[in-house]
Amino acid sequence: MGDSKSEILQGTLDLMVLQTLEAMGPLHGYGIARRIEQISDDMLSLNQGTIYASLLRLQQRRWIAASWGTSENNRKAKFYAITRSGRRQLATEAENWHRIAGIIGRMLRLAER
């Protein structure tokens, strides 16, 4: 992989998807993938297809729900929306993430000295 792009950390994609749906409202798979790429300024190396594994996982846990609708180019598309338990999960995960990021940041700072 190129130097400028980061691999997605295992498990973080789910968090990104949840956050995207929380922020943007219902979206189809393509929309979610586009949004994540835009936010990351194309710094992430994301195979757009991998988003579907995450979407399935989240659906199976009932954190998001899917319904059929029509896309902007008039095609049948599945729209995903975050559920109530998904929001709760997002809050927990986000807090978790901040805490771990803080810990790792501190460790790295200590190591740099």
Added chain:
Amino acid sequence: MLTRLFVLLSRLRALAARHRVDEEFDDEIATHLALLTDEYMRRGMTSDAARRAALLAFGGAAQIKEQQREDRGLRFVDATVQDLRYAVRSLRRNTAFATVTILTLAVGIAAATAMFTVAHAVLLRPLPFPEPERLVEISEVNPLKGWTHTVVAPANLADWRARNTVFTDIAGYIGLDDRGASHYRAFLFGAGETQVLNGIAVMGNLFDVLGTRPLAGRTFTFDETFEGHDAVVVLTYGTWQTIFGADPAIVGRTIVLNGRSTTVVGVMPADFFFPNKSVQFWVPVGVKPDLFARMRGPHWMHTVARLRPGVSMAHAREQMSGIAADLERIYPDSNTKMGVRLEPLHTIMAADARPTVLMLGGSVALLFLIVCANVASLQLGRGLGRAREIAVRRALGAGRPRLVRQLLTEGLVLSMAGTAIGVLLALAAPALLARATAGLLPLYATPTVDGAVLTFAAALGLVAPLVFGLMPALTSSRVERLSLRTETASPPATRAREMLVACEVGLAVVLVVGSVLLARSLYRLEQVDPGFKAEHVVSFMISLPHPRYDDAAQEQGFVEIERRLKQIPGVQAVGGTSALALRGTTYTSPATIEGRRPADYEQELRHKSVTPDYFRTMGIPLLAGRFLDAHDGPTNLAIVVNDALARAYFRGGNPLGQRLKFGTPGDPDPWNTIVGVVADEKQDGLDKDTQPEAYSAFTASAQNPFTFVIRSALSDEAVVAAARQTVRGFDPQVAITDVAPLSAVVAASIGSERFRATLIGAFAGVAMFLAALGIYGVLAYVVSQRARELGIRLALGARPQELFAMVVRQGMRPVLIGTAVGVAAALALTRLLASLLFAVRPADPVTYTVSLTALAAIALTACALPATRATRVDPLVALHED
């Protein structure tokens, strides 16, 4: 936790709708790719380049779909489905193996399921009453009279009801013969032929004790037990439906039962019966209340009682024994040594059938094990043939557990197919059993294939693959990778197969010994002289409609019927009796012999009334004195006694001229003079010793119904037809029932013995066949594997006989081991058969000789075929094979 459940549910749902979900996902990805392509085109790419770029950015669509499928489904289920497909495909490639295995399993499962159907009906299915486990039968026992389980005296029953605190109530009923069939007849006179219904006479509280509510109307009140209130009847559902055409106004309708106007007060539900399905109606016993309270001598009531909630059987037994002891003190004349016996109602009902059902169930279990051993051996054999395939799969990375699972799945497929066929076969069982066991099963039990039976079959089908499949799967999957090229017999597999053969032979020995024992017992039973000459004699029962025939008219009626029967051309002799032998009916009375101490003879004597020609018709020889004749009767009380009575009561002394009365020494009954001694005829069964019995002239004590016997040179059908016509000519309302050639009566009396001997014989036959198949299979394989070696031996000058002997020796080794174990097991197990055997000891040497000879012959035959092939191996062909 909940999340995990959601995941599982979602996976199951996806699995159920896998095709729809797949298509939806295809659509979703197509949309995604289209949107992405549009985006690239907006950025200025050509449509082709945009599509390629989109596919690239999306990542491998096929992998993602596959991944999705995996994540969505249950990996285990997917793998199982895969295993199943593989199993079906691989079995289809080997139809001979699959067919033999499936059919073998089908036979085993059909036999086991059919037997379970019977066992379930007889022993397991609860009786159809509320809380049936609280129902108890109380009987009386008396060591002085040799009673171990006897109907009770009404006055004792009345006292038990008054004194006990352990039962909610005790009810009594009458009208069953010794075999539990109803012999209480009622004649329903209508426009056409007189209908004969079987019923029982009950105490009014019977239905309250049983606890079942009527379908319509009401049951009896206690007061209706007694004379004056007893013109009421409760019908079974079947009687209401068939005899009364489901008349909706049946309750309250008056019917003429035995010539008496009787009111139908209720109809019981369809599934209700008591005490068995031969009963079509219930009427009150209709005794006088004071008589009921005083009758302590005659014993004639069956009982059923319901334990109070929470009262244990032990407690009830203890209290009832105490009450019996009290009664013994109060009424020493009648109740000395009179005790009580309490048993669960179901136990009593099933008592006669239990040993047979358990024996047959055990036999079927053995047979099923043989079936499993045989299938296991077949699978091992197949495993050897598949060594290459298995080795390849292992080499490609399949783990042993995965292979074992695959092989077990294959077993499951076989077993399921076998179960399906087996269940189909077993579905026919109730009809077949009903025919084969007519009158042999307890009358309350109707074998039906219901949920429990199907569950049993399914469980058997699921467990069987573990029994027959685990060992072969473990053995086969152990194929060494290196043996792939040579593909020689894997020694552990052959040894395992030999072990299985030994097991099969051992199990077969047990079954064969058991069946030979029962067959010999049956043969001995058939050789028993019933004491009369049954050939060319037909019997039938005649019932005169009660109200029109009082005692005198009955006597005249029977005399006239007998006179007219004698005039039928071709008839040689006609006789009549109140109780035909081997039919389950006996009459007993207290008896006293003049001038003898009561201790010198048994005080309860069997007796029946007969017409003078009864003995001649039956072919019962006269040993001393004379037969009864037309002059004997109420004014000339003469009796004939059987040899058993002469021996037991007079011990070599001359009984002729001695006098006997039916009553206790103090009773004012008249004396009967013994005028003749006849040879013993069997009474209760061919296997039972004849008990002392007295025959009195029927004119001295007429009995209705009365059984006639006719000896003639005509065919049975012709005699019966002529007799029917004669009787109808006398009075069209007379009922003729129980028509049967005397030889059929004798045969029917050992019907259950014949049935179980036939059935276990069939099991043993199948067992021997399977064992022979097992022996043959292993040996044939060994010979084919050793063809090259055998060929070399032949080429080097070995004589064919030597090779033959060598192969037979190898084949017989497991047979000998199995036989040794089997004989030991048979010696232990057949002791359980003792109660079913007549005049044969369980350790009967003849039986063992016959069984082992038969087995040896069959085993040698099974060995001889492959051994012969061994001697015909062409050395050149054998050497060229590889």
